[in-house]
Amino acid sequence: MTTLADSAASPAPVPAPALRPHRIPADGLYEGHRVLRRTPDGWEDRPYERFEVVPQAATIGAEIRGLDLSRPLSGGLRAELNRALLEWKVLFFRGQHLSSAAQREFARNWGELESNPLLAWGDSKDVVRFDKAAGGVPTFENVWHTDVTFRERPALGAVLQLREVPPAGGDTLWADMAAAYDNLPPEIRARVNGARAVHDYLPGFARFYSTVQLAPFQEQFPPVEHPVVRRHPETGRRMLFVNASFTTRIVGLEEAESDRLLRVLFQQAQVPEFQVRWRWQAGDLAFWDNRATQHYAVNDYGTHRRVAERVAIAGDRPY
Numbered sequence: 271m272t273t274l275a276d277s278a279a280s281p282a283p284v285p286a287p288a289l290r291p292h293r294i295p296a297d298g299l300y301e302g303h304r305v306l307r308r309t310p311d312g313w314e315d316r317p318y319e320r321f322e323v324v325p326q327a328a329t330i331g332a333e334i335r336g337l338d339l340s341r342p343l344s345g346g347l348r349a350e351l352n353r354a355l356l357e358w359k360v361l362f363f364r365g366q367h368l369s370s371a372a373q374r375e376f377a378r379n380w381g382e383l384e385s386n387p388l389l390a391w392g393d394s395k396d397v398v399r400f401d402k403a404a405g406g407v408p409t410f411e412n413v414w415h416t417d418v419t420f421r422e423r424p425a426l427g428a429v430l431q432l433r434e435v436p437p438a439g440g441d442t443l444w445a446d447m448a449a450a451y452d453n454l455p456p457e458i459r460a461r462v463n464g465a466r467a468v469h470d471y472l473p474g475f476a477r478f479y480s481t482v483q484l485a486p487f488q489e490q491f492p493p494v495e496h497p498v499v500r501r502h503p504e505t506g507r508r509m510l511f512v513n514a515s516f517t518t519r520i521v522g523l524e525e526a527e528s529d530r531l532l533r534v535l536f537q538q539a540q541v542p543e544f545q546v547r548w549r550w551q552a553g554d555l556a557f558w559d560n561r562a563t564q565h566y567a568v569n570d571y572g573t574h575r576r577v578a579e580r581v582a583i584a585g586d587r588p589y
Contacts, residue, residue, distance in 0.1 A: 297534045304543045305452045309357050310507045320350050325358070330446040330563070331546025332358040339363060339555065340372045348379050355427070356505055360444045360546065360558035360565075367553035368431060370397050370579060376557075377429045377581040384425060384584040386418065388475055388487060392579050403575040409478055411569035414445065414539040415515035417560050417582060420471040422494050425560045426585035432550040436574035443547045443566045444558060450538035451499060451510040458534060465498040466521045467512050467532075474515035495521060498535070500588040502561055509562050510538055511588060539564045561585065 294300065308329040309315065322335040332354060343351070355361055368376065370393040377383060383396040389409065392399035400409060417425050430442075454462070470493040475484055498520065500511040514536045520528040538544070548556060558565065560582075 297530060299537050299541060304449075304541070306449060306543060307452060310505050313357075313505070316353075318350060318354065320347050323354060323358070326362065326548070327546035328543065329449050330359045330444055330544070331362065331548070332360075333362045333364065335364075337363065339366050339376050340368055343376070343379050352380070355557065355559050356502075359446055359562045360548075360556060362548055363555045363557070364551065365553045366431065366555045368555065370394070373397070373429055373431055373555070373579065374581050377427075377583050380583045381426060382584045384418075384582050386582065387490075388471065388479075396581060398580045398582070400576070400578045400580070402569070402577070403573065410474070410515065411567040413474075413477075413515055414536070414564045414566045415474065415513045416447075416511070416564050419469045419496060419511070419513060419516045420474075420491055420494060423585050423587050424496075425582040427558055427560045428580050428582045429555060429557045430578055430580045431555045432552060432576070432578050434575055434577035435550045435552050436571035436576050439568065439571035439574075440576045441547050441549050441568045442556065443545050443568070445539040445541075445564045445566075446544045447509040447511065447539070447562055447564060448502075448507050449544040450541070451508050453541070453544075454510070454535075454538065458531075461531065462498040462510075462535065463508075466495045467498050468493050468495055468518050468521065469516045470494075470518050471516065473518060493518070496588045500561070503586055503589075507562075510535060512536065513539075513564055539566075561588075 306328045321337050324333040324335060326332055334351070334354065337347075351361070374383060374394070374396065385391075385395040386398055387395075389398045390401070391397060402409075402411075417428060432440075451459070471487065471491045472484060496511055498510070498512055499508050501508055512532060512535050517532060517536075519525065520531060523531065548554075
């Protein structure tokens with residue numbers, strides 16, 4: 271039994287060593303645990319019956335094997351592919367080598383196609399062609415963005431096919447913006463839930479077009495407002511819906527405060543755990559949910575040529 275004398279004789283506790291003042295600058299990306307939910311809570315996880323699904327990352331990106339996309343889709347196959355799109359956000363198909371017409375027909379299974387007068391066309395106005403070689407216009411490379419959020423109804427999704435690939439480089443990355451939202455600090459989520467932001471075509475396109483080229487489209491594409499956090503119309507899941515190409519300010523905040531908060535939100539797309547990276551081969555096709563993702567085309571292929579064609583599917587008004 272311990273006595274009063276024994277206690278008196280025990281050595282005093284050694285004080286913890288003092289540390290010099292230290293802190294991480296505010297508004298950065300922090301290491302630590304990530305919440306990685308591929309599907310919403312309560313989502314039924316069922317097997318696929320008509321094709322093989324090969325996951326490429328934890329929450330986003332799957333290769334689909336066993337399909338020839340030049341063939342018409344049955345109702346059942348279309349429904350199962352749509353479920354895969356909702357669950358994986360971007361689907362990859364190797365070696366399809368579709369004609370532009372077949373690529374358009376595949377995309378039409380998800381709705382009306384949209385055109386973009388600000389980008390070069392391929393065989394028709396609803397096929398955007400990116401033909402990149404030495405000295406070419408850079409367009410939307412080396413920046414995280416969601417397509418055409420400057421529209422009142424941004425695209426539902428897009429189907430991109432690589433016609434010609436460089437010998438190395440030219441990959442594309444996609445980021446899961448539901449995971450980006452899930453991992454916001456609670457105090458930031460509280461600030462952005464219910465907030466609205468302005469989107470404008472000018473900042474993104476001013477990177478590579480002149481004032482003379484941009485001015486004629488100002489009336490066609492006036493600034494629009496979208497929720498900072500949108501709900502997916504098919505899954506109901508909350509997703510961060512701002513991007514560094516087109517989102518200019520958060521409504522109701524002073525410019526400095528808006529800029530600071532947007533920087534925090536833009537950085538969420540840069541977290542590797544929320545991303546998938548695809549190394550292209552000629553004839554590969556990617557189909558992504560533009561409502562739920564951002565993407566980043568990597569221009570690291572020097573003077574080599576890279577040719578891609580994209581078909582976009584008209585979307586709905588974010589809410």
